[in-house]
Structures are given as C-alpha cells and as structure tokens.
Amino acid sequence: MEIINDYGIVLALLGAVLVALVPGMASAKAVSMGGVAGAGIITENPSLFGKVLILQLLPGTQGIYGLLIAFITLSQIGVLGGSGDISFVKGILYLAACMPMIIVGYTSCIRQSKASIASMGVVAKKPDQFGKAMIFPAMVETYAILALLISLLAVNGVGGINI
Amino acid sequence: MALLQMQRIYIYALNKDRKQILDFLQGQGVVEVRTMLKEDSIFHKTDFTAKKHEVEINIETAKEALDILNVHLDEKQSLLSMLNGRKEIPFEVYQCFHEEYQSIVNIAKRIIKLEKMIAENKAEILKLQTQIEILKPWLKLDIPLDFKGTKHTSGFIGAFPKPWTLEEIYEKKALYMPLDVEIVSSTKEQTCIFVMCTNENRDKVFEKLRDLDFSLPSISIDKSPAEEYNLLEHGVEEAQTEINNAIEEIKSYDKDREKLLFLTDYDTMRIDKYEAMGNLLQSKNVFILTGFIPKKDGETVKNLLTSKFELAVELTEPKKKDEVPILYKNNGFSEPLEDIVSSYSPPGKGEMDPTMVMSLFYYALFGLMLSDAGYGFVLALICSIGLIKFGKTIKRPLKNTLKMYLYCGIATMFWGVLFSSYFGDIFDVVGQTFFGATKLPVIPPVWFFPVEKPMLMLSFSMLIGVIHLLAGLAMNGYQMAKRKDYKGIIYDVVFWYVLLISCVILLLSLEMVQNILNIYVNLPEFVVDICSILAVVSAVGIILTNGRESKNPFKRILKGLYALYGISGYLSDVLSYSRLLALGLATGVIGSVINQMAAMTAGGPLGPFIFTIIVIFGHALNLAINFLGAYVHTNRLQYVEFFGKFYEGGGKLFKPFGVNTKYYKIKESRNYGDN
Numbered sequence: 001m002e003i004i005n006d007y008g009i010v011l012a013l014l015g016a017v018l019v020a021l022v023p024g025m026a027s028a029k030a031v032s033m034g035g036v037a038g039a040g041i042i043t044e045n046p047s048l049f050g051k052v053l054i055l056q057l058l059p060g061t062q063g064i065y066g067l068l069i070a071f072i073t074l075s076q077i078g079v080l081g082g083s084g085d086i087s088f089v090k091g092i093l094y095l096a097a098c099m100p101m102i103i104v105g106y107t108s109c110i111r112q113s114k115a116s117i118a119s120m121g122v123v124a125k126k127p128d129q130f131g132k133a134m135i136f137p138a139m140v141e142t143y144a145i146l147a148l149l150i151s152l153l154a155v156n157g158v159g160g161i162n163i
Numbered sequence: 164m165a166l167l168q169m170q171r172i173y174i175y176a177l178n179k180d181r182k183q184i185l186d187f188l189q190g191q192g193v194v195e196v197r198t199m200l201k202e203d204s205i206f207h208k209t210d211f212t213a214k215k216h217e218v219e220i221n222i223e224t225a226k227e228a229l230d231i232l233n234v235h236l237d238e239k240q241s242l243l244s245m246l247n248g249r250k251e252i253p254f255e256v257y258q259c260f261h262e263e264y265q266s267i268v269n270i271a272k273r274i275i276k277l278e279k280m281i282a283e284n285k286a287e288i289l290k291l292q293t294q295i296e297i298l299k300p301w302l303k304l305d306i307p308l309d310f311k312g313t314k315h316t317s318g319f320i321g322a323f324p325k326p327w328t329l330e331e332i333y334e335k336k337a338l339y340m341p342l343d344v345e346i347v348s349s350t351k352e353q354t355c356i357f358v359m360c361t362n363e364n365r366d367k368v369f370e371k372l373r374d375l376d377f378s379l380p381s382i383s384i385d386k387s388p389a390e391e392y393n394l395l396e397h398g399v400e401e402a403q404t405e406i407n408n409a410i411e412e413i414k415s416y417d418k419d420r421e422k423l424l425f426l427t428d429y430d431t432m433r434i435d436k437y438e439a440m441g442n443l444l445q446s447k448n449v450f451i452l453t454g455f456i457p458k459k460d461g462e463t464v465k466n467l468l469t470s471k472f473e474l475a476v477e478l479t480e481p482k483k484k485d486e487v488p489i490l491y492k493n494n495g496f497s498e499p500l501e502d503i504v505s506s507y508s509p510p511g512k513g514e515m516d517p518t519m520v521m522s523l524f525y526y527a528l529f530g531l532m533l534s535d536a537g538y539g540f541v542l543a544l545i546c547s548i549g550l551i552k553f554g555k556t557i558k559r560p561l562k563n564t565l566k567m568y569l570y571c572g573i574a575t576m577f578w579g580v581l582f583s584s585y586f587g588d589i590f591d592v593v594g595q596t597f598f599g600a601t602k603l604p605v606i607p608p609v610w611f612f613p614v615e616k617p618m619l620m621l622s623f624s625m626l627i628g629v630i631h632l633l634a635g636l637a638m639n640g641y642q643m644a645k646r647k648d649y650k651g652i653i654y655d656v657v658f659w660y661v662l663l664i665s666c667v668i669l670l671l672s673l674e675m676v677q678n679i680l681n682i683y684v685n686l687p688e689f690v691v692d693i694c695s696i697l698a699v700v701s702a703v704g705i706i707l708t709n710g711r712e713s714k715n716p717f718k719r720i721l722k723g724l725y726a727l728y729g730i731s732g733y734l735s736d737v738l739s740y741s742r743l744l745a746l747g748l749a750t751g752v753i754g755s756v757i758n759q760m761a762a763m764t765a766g767g768p769l770g771p772f773i774f775t776i777i778v779i780f781g782h783a784l785n786l787a788i789n790f791l792g793a794y795v796h797t798n799r800l801q802y803v804e805f806f807g808k809f810y811e812g813g814g815k816l817f818k819p820f821g822v823n824t825k826y827y828k829i830k831e832s833r834n835y836g837d838n
Contacts, residue, residue: 054791061792068749071756080759131506131798138799145742149621152748156617 004088011091012077015098019151020070023105027063030113031056037117041124051123051130055116058137062109065148069101069155076159089163097154104147112140166516167490168458169817171199171481172465175451176474181443184452184472185436190254190829191467192821193460195488196439199453206444206451211437218430218437221268225426228271231278232420235413251828252425260429267422274416277409284402284409291399297381298395300348300355301388308391309383317365319358319372321379327354335375342368355380428824439820455481455488455817486512488817497522499567502560507802508812515642517810521801524631526574528800531627532793533571534613534747535754536579537586538786543572571793582747583608586782587754596765596774613748620744622680628740629667631800632733635808636660642809654708662701663733665694702727736804742796750789757781 034056041052073094074080086094119133172194176184188194202208301308304320312318332344342364347355360368384391444451456464456478465476481487489509491501497519504510504518533539546569554562579585583606594600604612613620640656643649670676672686672694710722761777764770806812822829 054795057788057791058795060788064749064753064788065745067756068752071752128506131503131802132508134795135799135802138795139803141796142739142742145745146738148745148749149741152745153617153621 008086008088008091009077009079011088012073012086012094013079015095015102016070016073016077016079018095019066019073019098019101019105021066022102023066023109024063026106026109027060027066030059030062030109030116033113034059034116034120037120041120045124045127048123048127051127052120055120055123055134055137058116058134058141059109059112061141062105062112062144065144066101066105069098069148069151072152073098073155076155087163090158090161093158093161093163094155097151097158099151100147100154101151104143108140108144108147112137112144115140165492165519166510167492167817169455169481169487169490170458170461171453171479171485172456172461173199173451173453173477173479174468174474175449175477176472178445178448178450180472180474181440181450184468184474185439186258187468187471188439188452188464189432189436189821191460191464192819193464194452194454194456194820195818196442196452196454196820198442198444200444200451202444205446207446208441208443209445211441215434215437215441218433221271222427222430222434224268224271224275225423225430228274228416229420229423229427231274231413232417232423235410236417250826254829256425257429257432257829260425263422264426264429267419267426270416270419271423271426274413277413281406281409284406288399288402291395291402294382295392295395295399298388298392300350300353301380302348302392304347304355304357304388306357307385307387308380309385312359312362312365315362316359317362317368319360319369319377320356321372321377322353322355324353324376324378326351327356332356335371424826428827431824432822435820435823454820457490457817486815489516489814490817491516491518493518493522495566496570499563499570500525502563503567503798503801505816507806507810509814509816511811511813513642513646514811514814515638515645517638517806520634520638521805524634524805525797525801526570528627528631528743529571529793529797530574530576530578531624531743532746532796533575533750533789534578534582535584535586535750536576537584537589537782538750538789539572539575539577539579541572541786542575542790543569546572578747581608581610582613582751584751584754586778587751587756587758587785589754589758589778592755592758592762596762597771613744614751616681617744617748618679618681620747621741622682624740624743625737627743628737628804629663631740631805632736632808633660633663635805635810636663639809654704654711658701658704658708661697662705662730665698665701666730668694669698736807739804740800742800746789746792746796749792750785753785753789754782757785 038052038056042049077086077094115137119136122133123130174184198208200206300322301320306318308320310318310320326349327346329344329346332346333342341361343359345357347357349355358368358372386394439452442452442454444453461478465478468474468476491498491504493501493516500518500522503525504516504521510516530539533542546565549565550562550569557565583604585606588604590605591600591603594605595603611619636656636659640652643651643656668686669691671682671684672691677683705727706720706723708723709726710719713719713722757778758781761774761781764773764777
C-alpha cells in the first residue's frame, strides 16, 4: 500500500497536465479555425477586423479555464512548492476532479468554434447584427463554464478531504 | 427609462421652395421622412433612383481617387485618427460647393486615369524587358535578324540548344562547302550562330541544321539587334518617365484631398436628400412631406418653417398602427448602454426602454467578472484620458463606448477592492520578493478572498442572479401595468414572485443545501410552513392561469402545467450566474500565475527589470482576454437571462433626414445620434 501511495502524486499531476493540455489543444484548434474563416472576411471588408477578432477569440477561453484548473491543482498537490504527500486515492480524486474541464473543455471548444464561424458569416453580411451574432457562441461557452465550476469546486474540495 | 414621444408631421409647401426647405430640414435633422399618404391622380411620387445612382458613382470615384492618393503619398491612417473627429465648416461652404463640384469630380477622374496609365506603362515595360532578354544573345550580330541571304548566297540565323564550338559545327557541315559559320554567342543553354552558304546548297544545309535541332529566333526584326536593343531601351525609359510624370501629377493633387473628402460628404448628403425626395408627394406646384418628429421639437420646427417659407405644417399624434421610430432619452449614467440595447433590438411597439434598469446591473456584473482593482483602474484611466482629450470632437457612439467602459472600470475597481485583487496579488509578490514582507496579505480584502471561499462567492453570484431575474420579472409587471393588464400582473408576475421566493427559502432551509453552500440560517418552523403553503398555492395559481389564452379547460391546464415546468428554466438561469464566480476567479488566478512567474526571475542584478517586463506584458494579455470575456458574458446575462423575462424588441431606431457626414461637420446643423 505504501508503494502505491507513492503514485498518488503521479495521478494528480496527470490530471493537472491533462487539464492544461487537452482544452489548450482544443482552443488552439478552435481559434485557428476561426482565424481561417476570419481572414477570408477581412480580405473582403477590413473594417470588420475588430468584430471578427472577438468572434475568433471566443473559443480561446477554454484553454484559459484549463490553465486555471491546472494551476490550482498544481498548487494544491504541492508541485509548486510544499509537500507532495498525496495518497493514491487522493491522486485519483484529483484526476477525477479535472475530468469535467478536460472533456467538456475539449468538446465545447470545437463546437463553439463552429458557432463562432457561423456568426462571422452573419457579421460579414450584416455588421450591425454583431450583438446577436456574438450571443450564439457565448451560449456554447456556458457549458465550459459549468464544467470549470465543478472542476474548481471539486479540486478545492478534494484538498480538504482526509484520505 | 424612457423614449422620446413622436409626432406625425405633415408639411405642405410650394415646389419652388423645395430645395430650401429640404436643406433646412436636413440641417435641423429632426424629421424622419416616411410616406404616410397614398398617391392619387394629382399627387405622385417621383423616382430619383437614377440620379441617386449617378451621385453614388461619384462617391465611388472620389473614394478610389483618395485611395490612389494615399498609396502614392504614404498617407498613414493611425488608429488614433478616428479620435480626431470631424472638422467644422460653415454652411456657406456647403452651399457654394456645387460651383466647383464638377471640377473636383474631374480631378478624381483624372487621378484614376493617371493610375490606369501607370499600370499600362508598367505592363509595357515588362513586355519590352522580355524582348530585351530575347535580343541579348544576338547583340554581336550586325545584320538584321530576318536576313535571308544575298543574290547568290543564303543565310540562316538561329540557335542550337547546347554549347557548340566552331570546329564541331564545321565537322558536321564539311560536305557542303563553301560555307561560313559564325558563332554569335554561346552559353550553356544555347549557341547562337549565323550560317552562310551558296544558294544551291541551301536546302541541304537547312536540313542538316534541322537535324541538329537548329531553331530560328523567336523574334523577327528588320533592324540589326543592336539598333533594336537601343530602341527597346529607349522605350523602357520613355515608359518610366511617363510613370514618373503620372506619379508627380497625382502627388500634385494632394492639395485637393480635402475637397475630395468633402465631395464624398457632400454627395452623401445629396443621396439622403434624393431619398427624402423619393418619399415626397408632388403635384405640379405643390409637394407634401410626411414623417415623424420628436414631440419636443415639433412646435419649434413648425414655427421656424412658417416664419421662413410659405407653407402649412400639421402636427398630429401617431396612429395606432404606426411603427413609431425609437429615440432613446436617458441620463448620462444609462445613456452609454443604449447601443447595447440596440444591438439586441430597439424596443418594439408598446415596450419600454430597458436601458435604465439594465445599466444598474450591467456595470456591476461587468465589474464582478473582471473583478480586479488594477485592471479596473487601467480601464477607467484609458477611457477618461480618451474622453478628456477627444471628448469634444468624437462622434457620439464612440463617446458612449468610452463612457460605458469608464463606468465598467470604476465598478471593476469597486469589486477588486472588496475582494483584494490588485493585478492579481502584485502587492504580496512584490513585497515578498523585493522587500521581504512577511505579513501576508499586504492589503487584506474588505470582504473576502474568492479563491479561499469559492462557495461563498458562488452563493453571492447566485444571489445576484436571483435579484437580476426578479428585476426582469418586475419589469414585465411594470409593462403590464402600463397596458392596464392588472390580472396579468397577478398571474404572470406575483404568482411567480411568490413561488420563486418561497422556493429559495425552502431550499435554504434544507440541511443538504446549507451544507453545500456553507450558509446556516435558522428559520423558525412556521416560516418554512408558510413558505410551503405559499409555494403550493402559487404553483396551483400558475397551473390554473398561465394557459388562459386557451378556451378549452383541458388545454388550459396542460399549458399551465407546462408554464410551471418553466421553473426549471429559472434554475438554469440562476446557475448561469455561476460564470460570475468562474470568470472572476479566472482573472485573479491567472494574474497570480503571472506574478509568480515574474517572481521566479526576480533574482540577480537584472531581476527587477525582467520582473517588470513580465508583469507588464502578462497583465496586459490577461486584461485583454478577461476584458473580452467580461464584455461577452455580461451581454449574455443581459440578453438571455434578463431580457428573456420581459423584453422582445423589434423596433426601428429613429433615422432622421439629416447630415450624416463622415469627415466634416457643418456648423449650425444638428443631428440626433451624433451630437
């Protein structure tokens, strides 16, 4: 059991690394998809740059949420200084706590990017409808925020459990 | 929280005054021209599309000419130039402009023509240079390239694809002597030769040459290559001078840039005028202009018009079926948010303007999401500098945006101080790394650290959500009261209020919820009982009444049940406010990450320097990203959660017939929308 407990920190770190890695990867992909679509619009109408840029950046937040959870996890498990004494069970708990952000972060990001690109189409044709167009991708982000919330509360909560 | 009242205006006037009256109305900028009367046998509308189109072409020409000027003169348009606003010019300049109008259009056309000439000459140069390239191998030849021979001899000029020496060629041709071969030039790719033979050997020599892949030159000229070369060079020079001259001429038109800019403005005004004229009803001597005017301006304009011209003006209240245009009227605090409301949709028929109520929440929600005193300060500082420096010249939409972010920045500072977030935890980090501070935090929060008590922050976010939603519901009630639908208020607002509030109290009394939220309230038993009864009563009330538009009682109950199911919608709405916590934490935590990274580099002599650079760049990036997030999600909470409760929109903004110029502001002209 003692030896197994040595691996607790490994699992916890795995969670922290994945939660920075997976949503970050998805955000990079999503923002690049938006960039490709946006660049096309800019060639036609350069004055739309500001609006298109906002739409492009919307799916970029998942990567930041991932970073946020990763950072909180790292500081909780003592990788950033402090003791790294994490039991095996706790390690698994940390990994599980990161899961919502890892999975929802990835999927919502790609979906949001699609909504963003569709909204860019709206802005290209009707620049004055930007307010409405922006809401469609923002609706998708809600679920990333909910996942962030649960991951955040869970990581915080696991720290207080004595196992 | 209001919209300006509108009136219908009818102006009956003589055709001879038409231009002056329209100019006057355009300068006033208070009338939106709409057709309200039908055409009949005497009064007709006139079609001005053709004239409008003509003017549009002129605008395009001027814009193209200006673009060309900018390209050749390296005119740099900085981002700040949009803050400089429009120059003011007196009305007389506008009136006299038609005298030089045609000459300015001609200048624009001339500039475009010159640009075309430049392009043509550039193409010409390219063509000549290709010919020069082809000619280069033949330069040593002193006879024309199309030389075929003399009376008794035949000459062949051409090239072999590979390098050849003179001996090799003579070897191959030994049979057909007498023969003269001259190598004009020889490179790796080809050998250019001139062959001369007697006439009787001509065909055989040619055949032999063909066998060796001999090819004739691709150009045929009757001059010697050197002569031709000089001619071509000369041609290139000529084209180049022409280009230079054209560029010089274009540059000389720089002095007319202002006039070209004014031309676009002038023609924009003319287009507006033609559009207004297209809506006029005209007979032989009389025309009728109809439209909407804000009530407060109605009498003034009427008096001004009657004092200046011979006409009749009639002001009446709008009819019920009229789609009255929307013109906001808000105080300075709420006014900046009018654009946010408009980008959702201006208030529809019979709806109130939600801007005032929205502004109470908008700034607060934005501040909670950004929630850093440092960032709030930066934001407020930038906006106030912009407002002080350019406040007088910039157009109203931009000014409103700056004002809006100024208030947002102030709200952000407020929340930042409450939660003690100053550029993340910059004071703690700087104190620890450079001054060895031990007492942490350096500045304790006025309220609490959201990172340490996320559940408290979550409850607070949801509490704000509940208040926001209830305010939305109250607005619905207010609108019903205005429509005198008092039953509706009880059914759709009061029942829901009772149900929602009693449900919240009941939830809070549950031990499980108390444990989750870490809020312990000891409610007396009877309060809980009363709440349960109230909840049941209001739920039954909702089931019975919310389907009241159906006559069929069975259908009515079903619809009522479905309406009660809407309570799940309220649940998700409230949960949606958890983004206040998430986004607020994101700002703070990422700010701290930046500070920590900077602190890692702080050792060594260059430490403080690198520390400062990392802090500045890191926080600038964090501010930009979280600013975007706060803006988008504040809008979302307003549009989806808040407006969802009472607001539909669908109105049209007031677009007065006025001076919609881009570069110049004509003195003594007013315009709603950009004072």
